[in-house]
Amino acid sequence: MAKLELRNLCKTYGPTAVVDDVSLDLERGELVTLLGPSGCGKTTTLRMIAGFIEPSAGTIVVDDKEISSSRRSVPPEQRGMSMIFQSYAIWPNMTVAENVGFGLQVRRMPATEIAKRVGEMLDVVKLGVLAQRYPAELSGGQQQRVALARAMIVRPEVLLLDEPLSNLDANLREEMAAEIRRLHDEFRFTTVYVTHDQAEAMAISDRIAVLHQGRLEQVDTPWQLYNRPRTPFVAGFIGKTNLVPAEVQGNDVRVAGLASGIALPPSHSARPGGSVQASIRPQSLYLETPIGGAIALGSGRVLERTYLGEYWRYLVRLQGGAALKVHAPPSTVLEVGQESTVYVDPESIAAVR
């Protein structure tokens, strides 16, 4: 386990910057997810950490040793890392046990020791009985476990996962996400996890680094990212939100069209002054029956409604202002055209810019 630092990392192909000045520190044993839409540079960043791509500028440092820079890169095989690939990359010409034992074999460990450790590791991922099978005979989830075992048996300084769940079906995905988190809690490898799926990132990460067009938007815990997004992109990418023009005045955020400001939650770090956008989650808005502490935004008229079983999705236009998405409980039934007071939970408003 090592401390991993990315310092001002850049990767450019011709004039396009795929990764643009990304700096990120991982503590020992921390699991950080690189999250973003496709083409945001997350996989490129991961492959630079692995050593498959050399950075155009900036450095990667592991335990104060520089392993990547534009001048010199330690080749992947000398980095002491391991990686789980999108395709799992299980070698079809080797059995499960041979796959898992490979990393130990190239480290010239005695065969008896390898056999012992492979056995232990396969038990950890619950594949003990399949040791002598070939990968072609395994299901997707089992192959995934082989990949996990193979990556973790070498006790990597840094473990890298590149969209490991994207090839699994939905049920299995949830199960494997839990499995990865369980194994991480067990072994505590410093881990970088890449995904485009925000739910997966939320479920698995200590911290999430949101990337957008090669730039790091925000690095925070899942709770902070969701409740205190700092940029419109993060607010919109992590969950659904309403972005309305607003201004920060002192400790208040003043949403356009509203007379009075709303006090920002104390943990908020928005700098005062200037125009911002207020991010208001649809489920923080209430029609008719507010929770305690909610304040009235004003009266609104229902423009559209869709029943989704677990909740109603309303589109409500505030008088003199924006149209807002509101998620209301099934018991809140309003007709299109009906008027209702709209309330908001001030705790969950975030000012983004």
Place this chain on the structure above:
Amino acid sequence: MRSVSSAAVLQAPSRRASSGPFADPAVWLFSILIVLLVLLVANPILRLVWDSFHTAQGDWSLQSYVQALGRSRNLQALLNSLYLGAAVTVLALALGVPLALAVSRTNMPGRGFTHLSVLAAFVMPNFLGAIAWILLAGPNAGWLNRLAVELTGWDKGPFNIFSFWGLAFVIALYTFPLIYVFAKSALDLVSTELEDAASIHGAGRFQTMWRVTLPLVLPSIIGAAILIFLEAIALYGTPALIAIPARINLATTQIVSFFQYPLQIEQAAAFSMPILLLTVLMLMLQRKLLARRGYVSVSGKGGERRPFDIGAWKWVLLAYSGCIALLTVIMPLAILLLASVSKAWGRGLVAGNLSLANFHSIFFEQLTVRSAIVNTVLYSGATALVCVGMGICIAYATQRRITPYPALVQFLALAPVAVPGLILAIGLYAAYAGPPFSLYGMGTLIVIAFTTRFLPISVAASSAGVRALNPELEEAVRILGGGRITVLTRVVAPLLKKTLIGAFVLVFVICTKELSTAVFLTGPESRVVSVLTLDLSEQGNYETLAAMGVVLVSIVTVVVAIGMKLAGRDFMLRRS
């Protein structure tokens, strides 16, 4: 935490104190490869061009061109070769296209047999085919002629293999598999839906085939036709056996005559240049033709495929296929077999003429024959081994862009395709026969020559294989601590096992058939079967020749059978 994880992090493997660029053994391996490529490919070809512009004394001059191309006899030879190429192409198209259509798209019975017979025609060395056809259709003693005389009472048989069309016919018989392979692999990709669309709009079966199916595969067929044309121009074996007695002067026989006393390498080089140029241009044209991806057929995955029901025509096609099998393989093999067990082949199948003495003689008495067979197997095996080894390394290095200038390295490895064997041999002779290498007459030189010539086959096959591998399989090795050599030996090579075995057998078989590259380079100690065939044929020693041929064909058949077992039934007749 569990006990497994309680120990410290394992040391990363092979973290050397000094890790300069040459600490990685892979860098050494790939550097050596590039040096080898330069020696094998670039040096001989450049030497050839250089020599063509210089006198024997090493002075800059165009004299060789004037001498080689200034004579009308020599120009006629070039022209004759072009005629021959065209004639062979037409014949090969007539043989190959109907067969490909029949096997790929119709319900003709015996499709498997037809496919196998084409494979056999491909495996059959063309010089043996030529010998067989001399025995079958020689003007007087040829069996077919004698049969005709006996049946009709004419005083002279109708066939004469020692003629332009006889020559073209024999060459076409053993080159047409190329047309078949190209046409068939394209036809295999034509979606039935496209044909159904034609039928539903009112086209009959033959109209569909003529207006839809054939046009779709036309680029492939033309591409193959270009290759056949070039092959026919570059061929030396059959022309040496048939054209020389028939007094038809061809480009290749002319080149060889430059190598007779007095040796005129510079003239040979100069004379080669127009042929080399033509080959390069036509190959560029061919690539352009095949690279055009406008046709749906190339994309494959055409859904369900049904063969055409062609009614009674299937019997016509079957007869045609059978006839071709008879002409290419069955009759020639039968006559060779018969001659090999005859005391005198002209006396035919009569009691007292049969004996195994020829086999006894080639194994135990005529050491030249035995050593030629041993040499052929040895050199072919060595070449196949080297080609496959170099091929996979070059393919891996270039596909994964490990070496600098991968495109250039790949070009170098594939360049010999554009050099006819005889011309390549001149370059190799000029580069390595004399000092400082002095390899003339040594087996090494033959292996070098064969390797250079057939490296493109293994490189192309391996490249296709490497392209099909998910790079993540290799990256997984690297990140777990394995170097590039480990990637090659533990993952890439095992996963491409079938491809590599296929390439090995293919190169082996083609080497056993190879004559043109060997003809100037063999010495008394390094004679191979193909070269010895020419000598024995000149002596008229057809019985020994036949016995030698039978042994060679048996060996090749066994190797091909093993290859089919290990690499899949279809590995030889794939287009690569």
